[in-house]
Amino acid sequence: MSTTTVDAVVIGAGHNGLVAAAALADAGWDVVVLEAAPEPGGAVRSAELVPGYTSDLFSAFYPLGAASPAMKSLELERHGLRWCRAPAAYGHPRFSADEDAPVVHADVAATAAALSAYDKADGDAWIALFEQWTRIKKPLLDAFLGPFPPVRAGASLARTLGTAETLRFARFMALPARVMAHETFRSSAARCLLLGNAMHGDAPLEAAVSGAMGYLLTMMAQDVGFPVPEGGSSELTAALVRRVGTAEVRCDSEVTRIDVVDGRARSVHTASGDTVRVRRAIIADVSAPILYDTLLPTDAVPPRMRRDLANFEWDTPVVKVNYALDQPIPWCSKSLSQVGTVHLGADDDGLLRWTTDLATGVLPKRPFMLFGQMTTADPTRSPNGTESAWAYTHLPRGIVDDASADTIAERVGDVLEEHAPGFATSIVGQVxxxxxxxxxxxxxxxxxxxxxxxxxxxxxxxxxxxxxxGRPETPVEGLFLGSSSAHPGGGVHGAGGMNAARAALRQQGVLGAVRKRVTSSLLELVTR
Structure with a gap:
């Protein structure tokens, strides 16, 4: 047991926590990162589940990581990170025997030409969409990933587009994914390319704003691809650990309690009995329920906020199947052999049925899935002529039992066999x-x-x-939420951690004191 004092403690060494630690260390702060697990990384980790085959244990492809301002500002390539990309970003077969699945090629003209084969208008629409993206991507990503409200980024976006087009674009981003796909494209092929990406979130296809995720990931796929860290996702974490500089990362250090004195976060305590006092800030890279229901004293959380947290809604449960294959996947559509990610199991209407099953508690008979061909994207993941792969799908909300998960895993295998006859015989390991x-x-x-x-x-x-x-600040002075439970949410983009670190830095000095008073007044207004 020990007691130390530092400028800041970061709770959790997930990617958001490490991004926050790097930003604070860059500002000259003395920082300690406390991680409960034996190794850092959170949901950005890889391992050999089958000898000779590297599997990403959670997240895998990182278009947001390659494009987000927070991650780009850290220049992780200077700290050993090497990005790899498959020859084509992703594809989406529309039905089991689809021998001509649409894919997003590395070159926008090639993608547009391929879509023109389905419908000439769709090739033109793809070019127009991407040209718009190249004009607005900086202010748009700043708006989506920066602190809320995005005043400066929103103003920059409006200046770039002009008033009339800004209003049209705002409507476009508010569209349900299904409406967006049908308004933008004519063919089922082009529509599926957008809709499959919309399913990376958990919003139903007919829910307002669900198209925004589809649009962002589709355009980023055409722009930066769906890159992966060479050697596995743990290599991204390793680069972040090197990037934190003077910050100390302590693993096997589970935080069990945050002390609050006179409304300010003063120290944290670990399961092993260590105490770390803080001079300036605590940033929590943990879920909102863990922070407010477990780590903070009951009297530190306003009653109205505690009632609101009772309605906190988790996203739908995930089932992931990791495969070690002794040969490349025998797709019906040869176009899929060159892509890193495949969206399969449902077309336009099938996606609607799948999301309805998830919302109504029905175990899908034909699960829609994201499928990763990791060796196709990064040849270091498995021996030459083999494939390290995974499939990722969801259970209905609230269904988390192992029997249902095993059933879905079997159905995932059935869908893969339909799209790639002979797939099952190539499996040499499955987890x-x-x-x-x-x-x-x-x-x-x-x-x-x-x-x-x-x-x-x-x-x-x-x-x-x-x-x-909607901001990193919490009702406790000096405590900031810097996880995926904070705006802008999930995804490996580092924005949650960076926004929290910058909020902590802004609350220092004379101007910071003014900001703290204003923020405290606003928080009290909405939480008391």
Whole structure:
């Protein structure tokens, strides 16, 4: 047992926590990162589940990591990170025997030409969409990933587009994914390319704003691809650990309590009996329920906020199946042999049925899935002529039992066999990660939820994690939420950690004192 004093403590060495630590260390702060697990990384870790085959245990492809301002500002490539990309970003077969699945090629003209073969208008629409993206991507990503409200980024976006186009673009981003796909494209092929990406979130296809995720990931796929860290996702974490500089990362150091004195966070205590006092700030890279229900004293959380947290909604549980294959996947559509990610199991209408099953508690007979061909993207992942792969799908909300997870894993295999006859015979190793396995590996993945809470509109922006808390600041002075439970939510983009670190830095000095008073008044207004 020991007692130390530092400028800041970061609770959790997930990617958001490490990003926050790097930003504070860059500002000259004395920082300690306390991680409960034996190794850092949170949901950015890899391992050899089958000897000779590297598997990403949680997240895998990182378009947001390659494009987000927070991650780019850290220049991780200077700290050993090497990105790899498959020849094509992703594809989406529309039905089991689809021999001509649409894919997103590295070159925008090639993608547009391929889509023109389905419908000439769709090639033109793709070019127009990407040209718009190249004009607005900086202010748009700043708006989506920066602190809320995005005043400066919003103004920059409006100046770039002009008033009339800004209004049209705002409507476009508010569209349900299904409406966006049908308004933008004519063919089922082009529509599926957008809709499959929309399913990376957990918002139903017909929910307002669900198209925004589809648009962002589709354009980033065309822009930066779906890159992966060479050697496995743990290499991204390793680069972040090197990047934190003078910050100390302590693993096997589970934080059990935050002390609050006179309304300010003063210290943290670990399960091993250590105490770390803080001079300036605590940043929590943990889920909102863990922070407010477990780590803080009851009297430090306003009663209204505690009632709001009772309605906190997690995203749908995940089942992940990791495969070691002794040969490349025998896809019906040869176009899929060159992509890193495949969206399969449902077309336009099938996706609607799948999301309805998830919402109504029905175990899908034909699960829609994200499928990763990791060796295709990064040849270091398995021996030459083999494939390290995974499939990722969801259970209905609230269903987390192992029997249901095993059933879905079997159905995932059936769908893969339909799209790639002979797939099953190439399996030399298979490991299923059930919701119980995910939550046991990382307490922030509660019930197998991987996005820190639902991405639906009622728990985004100013409503994340509860109404009025759209910023990293909390009702406790000097305490900031810097996880995926904070705005802008899930995904490996580092924005949650960076926003929290910058908020902590802004509250220093004379001007910072003014900001603290204003922020405290606003928080009291919405939480008391």
């Amino acid at each position: 299923v990660q059930r919701p119980s396995d995910l939550s046991a590996a990382n307490s922030s993945l509660y019930g197998g939820a991987v996005n820190g809470g639902t991405a639906q509109l009622h728990q985004q922006l100013i409503f994340r994690p509860t109404p009025g808390l």
